[in-house]
Amino acid sequence: MNEPQAWTPYCGAAPSPAELLARWNFDPLLLLALVAAGGIYAWRAGEARHRRHRFAAAIALLAILFISPFCALTSALFAARVVHHVALTAVAAPLIVLAFASERIRPAGGLATWTALHALVFWLWHAPPIYAWALSGDAAYWLMQATLLGSAFGFWAALRRSPALAGVGALLATMVQMGLLGALITFSGGPLYAPHLVGPQLWGFSPLEDQQLAGLIMWAPAAGLYLAAALVLLGRWLRREARPALP
Structure with missing residues (x-):
């Protein structure tokens, strides 16, 4: 692999453990976007309280991912970046979908x-x-975030409007591809991600150890989120099928 260069991602240079808690991201455009999203939802949605709570939870999660020191941690550790991407696509996206009535x-x-x-x-x-x-x-970084969240939003929205068994199949397929990618990352013979050649060493990891941890996170808990969703969906379908038909 080529010699590491000085990476300056959106969340800043990789912090050391001693620096992390001071590394909040108060980007005014980001803050404005999150406040505007919450304001527009509150003004136009007219949704039930439980849906408003889901949207608030999604905004809170986005704040953790992009404003809190966790944002800076993703510059240091690829494992943190994987947690970020999984939280964005498997938690924030479905929360946003569920914050609206399905017909909307x-x-x-x-x-x-x-x-x-x-x-x-x-x-x-x-x-x-x-x-x-x-x-x-920054432009490339936000393109990555927007396409990850946008494609996940489309996936969860389409799943919500599909028959239960089709949804179970889609969730299991997503689980398998997520696990496969995680396994490939875990069992790679060397570090693959140039931006994380230096940062992990500040945290006591080698770049390969950080990468292996990231792969394991993607392989097991991340894929497990889709398995859990598939089991919930399957359970609901079985309960509906077991109900006696009304005379």
Whole structure:
């Protein structure tokens, strides 16, 4: 692998443990975007209280990912970056979808299309050269975030409007591709991600150890989120099927 260069991603240079708690990101444009999103939702949505709570939870999660010191940690550790991407696509995206009544969200294209598109987007951004490019400037970084969240939003919205068994199949397919990508990252023979050649060493990890931890996170807990969702969906379908028909 080439010698490491000085990476300056959106969240700043990799912090040491002693610096982390001071590394909040108060980007005014980001703060304005989050406040505006919350304000527009509150003004126009007219949704039930439980839906408003889901949207508030999504905004709070986005604040943790992009404003709190966790944002800076993703510059140091690839494992933290994987947690960031999984939280964005498997937690924030479905929360946003569930914050609206199903009839208000009609994604173009079917569930199979969105399942394949989301998998393609996720794999592309974790290809080492493309990932390195994404951390080379703010525009590339936000393109990565927008396409990850956008494709995940489309996936979860399409899943919500699809038959239960089709949804279970899409969730299991996503689980498998997530686990496969995690396994490939875990069992790579050397460090793949140039922006994380130096940062992990500040935290007592070698670049390869950090990468292996990231792969394991993607392989097990991240894929497990989709398995859990599939089991919930399957359980609901079985309960509906078990109900006696009304005379």
